[in-house]
Structures are given as C-alpha cells and as structure tokens.
Amino acid sequence: MTRRRLVTIALLAVALLVAFAFAVVIREANVGGEPNAEVPLKAHAREAGIDVGTAAEQNALRDYPGYRTELAREFSTLTPENAMKWDTLEAERGELRWEGADAAVRFARDRDMLVRGHTILWHNQLPRWLGEGDWTRAELRRVLRAHTRRVIGRYRGRVAEWDVLNEIVADDGKGLRESLWTRVLGDDFAGDVLRWAREADPDAKLYLNEIAADGISPKSDAYFALVQALLAEGAPVDGAGFQAHFNLDGVPDGFEENLRRFSDLGIDVRITELDVALPDGAGDDELAQQADIYAEVARACLRVERCRGITVWGFTDRFSWIEATQPGFGAATLLDRDLDPKPAYDAFAQALRDGGG
Ligand code: XIL
Numbered sequence: 001m002t003r004r005r006l007v008t009i010a011l012l013a014v015a016l017l018v019a020f021a022f023a024v025v026i027r028e029a030n031v032g033g034e035p036n037a038e039v040p041l042k043a044h045a046r047e048a049g050i051d052v053g054t055a056a057e058q059n060a061l062r063d064y065p066g067y068r069t070e071l072a073r074e075f076s077t078l079t080p081e082n083a084m085k086w087d088t089l090e091a092e093r094g095e096l097r098w099e100g101a102d103a104a105v106r107f108a109r110d111r112d113m114l115v116r117g118h119t120i121l122w123h124n125q126l127p128r129w130l131g132e133g134d135w136t137r138a139e140l141r142r143v144l145r146a147h148t149r150r151v152i153g154r155y156r157g158r159v160a161e162w163d164v165l166n167e168i169v170a171d172d173g174k175g176l177r178e179s180l181w182t183r184v185l186g187d188d189f190a191g192d193v194l195r196w197a198r199e200a201d202p203d204a205k206l207y208l209n210e211i212a213a214d215g216i217s218p219k220s221d222a223y224f225a226l227v228q229a230l231l232a233e234g235a236p237v238d239g240a241g242f243q244a245h246f247n248l249d250g251v252p253d254g255f256e257e258n259l260r261r262f263s264d265l266g267i268d269v270r271i272t273e274l275d276v277a278l279p280d281g282a283g284d285d286e287l288a289q290q291a292d293i294y295a296e297v298a299r300a301c302l303r304v305e306r307c308r309g310i311t312v313w314g315f316t317d318r319f320s321w322i323e324a325t326q327p328g329f330g331a332a333t334l335l336d337r338d339l340d341p342k343p344a345y346d347a348f349a350q351a352l353r354d355g356g357g
Helices: 003-029 041-048 058-063 065-074 099-110 137-154 180-185 190-200 218-232 255-263 284-303 321-325 343-354
Strands: 051-056 077-080 114-121 161-166 205-210 239-242 245-247 268-279 307-312
Touching: 041 051, 041 343, 051 058, 051 065, 051 114, 058 065, 058 099, 077 099, 077 307, 099 114, 114 137, 114 190, 114 268, 137 180, 137 190, 161 190, 190 205, 190 218, 205 218, 205 268, 218 255, 239 255, 255 268, 255 284, 268 284, 284 307, 284 343
Parallel strands: 051 077, 051 307, 077 114, 114 161, 161 205, 205 239, 239 268, 245 268, 268 307
Antiparallel strands: none
C-alpha cells in the first residue's frame, strides 16, 4: 500500500470517528422533549387541586433542551436539587456563587412555576470551612443567621416556599439529629432559624422537611412532637415536608394517617422528594410495583386536606441521584433514560386524574 493511500485511510477513519462523536453528542443533547401524554401531569394535578413538582438538576437544566422542555411541560413547581445548598453557594467562605440558583429561579419564573427553596439548615453538603470550623456558639449563630437572611432575602418574593430545616430529627426518634448544629448550638436553634427566615421573606411559606418519617414510626412521632412544640412556642411553621424516598418495600404503614395528623395541626403538608428505587436488573414486575407505589402516594396526598402537592426527586432515570449514591439501585423515577414514560408515569397520571378516590 502506498504511503498516500495509508494517509487517506487514516484521515477517513479520523473523520468517521469525529462524525460519530458528534452524532452521540447531538443525540445526547437532544434526548427527550416529546410529549409523554396528551395531558401533562400538572394539568391533572391542577384539576385535583394540588401541585406537582420536580427537583431540577442544575447541569441538566443548563445543557439539555429536552430536559428543560419536559420539566416545564409536566411540572408546576421546581426545587433546585443542589444549587441552593450551602456547599454550592459558598464553597469558600465569603465567595458567593449564585449562578445555579439564579438560573433555576429564572427558569421557573419565566414559566410560571412555583419555586421551593432547598435548603437553609442541613447537616449534609456543608462547605468544609463551616463543617470543620471551630466555632463558638455565638459565632455559629451569627454565621447561620447571616446565611438564612442572605439566601432567603435574595429570593424574596420569588421563592414561594423554603425547606428551612432539613432532616433535623434523629433517626431513632430520640430528639434532634446529632450534627454540627446540635453540637455547637444545642437543641433549641429551630425556632430561631424559622424566625430569621420569616424576617427575610414574610410571605414565603416555611417548612421543616424530613427523611424516613413518612409512615407512623418513632421518628415521625418525634417529628410531629417537634412541630407541635414549635407551633406552641409561636415559631413560624407553615408546613411539613415528607421526602418519600421509597423502594420496593413500598409505602410505609400509616403514611396517609401520618400526613393527616400534621395537616390537622393546621399547617400545609407536602411530599417533597418522591422516588422509588429499583434494584439493578429490575424487569416488568418491578416496574409495575413501582407504578403502584407512585399511584398510592398520589392518592394519599389527594385524600389529605392540606396536602398541597407532590414533588418528585428527579423525573428521569438519566439524572437521578439514586444511581450515584445507592450502588445496586436505580431506575427510581417516572421517565426512563431516554425521557420516555415508564409505567409509573401512567399510573401516577391516572391517580392524579382519579383524584384520590
Ligand atoms: C441529594 C441530591 O439529589 C444529590 O444530587 C446529592 O448528591 C445529595 O443530595 N434528602 C434531601 C436532598 O433533602 O437534598 C438530597 O438530595 C436527598 C436526600
């Protein structure tokens, strides 16, 4: 073979590879975007008198047109999945990075969606300077107050609700979760943070938000007692969130009853982070079980007086936290990796359409 022919073949091969890479990139960027059903979830939800929302993943929101299209078409509320967490906003002390949070709020605003701010105080995703800092009580209170005011104040009038206190109840139901906050501030910081939040935006609805307190259990009893105590001391609590990170163990016992007891306190209730993780290799049976669980959650919310809505924690398996954080599990959302509807989507839509009956 002549040298020239070899060069030609090599060039052709390179051109082919480049074209292939381009095709992959273009396909990736354009995945999704087609309607999943004639009537979107948010229209069914509106009819039924509740909201339906999703967590929004910040990179997907920026880079994937199909993701943006489907998010706006299906959902009436948006929760930034990570963009408002302390480590995202202030990785280096005093250097605030608002890009992701601002983009999410702008996106929602342009599309008439309600934003749920998430989250002010949590034990996870703290910047190192904060989590590993050596604080006196007075210093940490000051830092926390400044953060609460700064973040909620920035979005005053634009973020309708805040998960102010996230996962502060101990998993065994014995008081508050041990964390930087309890170690330095003691056990009575919750009311203060809520009051600072109220000052920063008097019109925003202020929530506590809990993980694994969905059914009736020692933990949800402790959650309930905490909310009751806060209300009794006059702290501004407008709502209680229930994350509802489920798997094929199903909806925990007493789920609806639990939502109802909080609702009966006269505060709002929301399902804030619904997903249903499947074990890897799950087939049609598991997808059907998952669909039933999504539908059951929708029915429970619809039957509880002050349940205002359901937020899913990601709406496509392509961008779900489960794969990244729970090895051996995945496929937890309503749409598959190509943003096509799974049985869970249809069952969830049907339950919203049926309105809790
Ligand atoms: C998760 C995000 O989805 C992940 O991307 C991140 O790596 C970890 O946090 N409870 C909460 C959410 O309140 O903020 C968490 O979100 C999931 C559990």
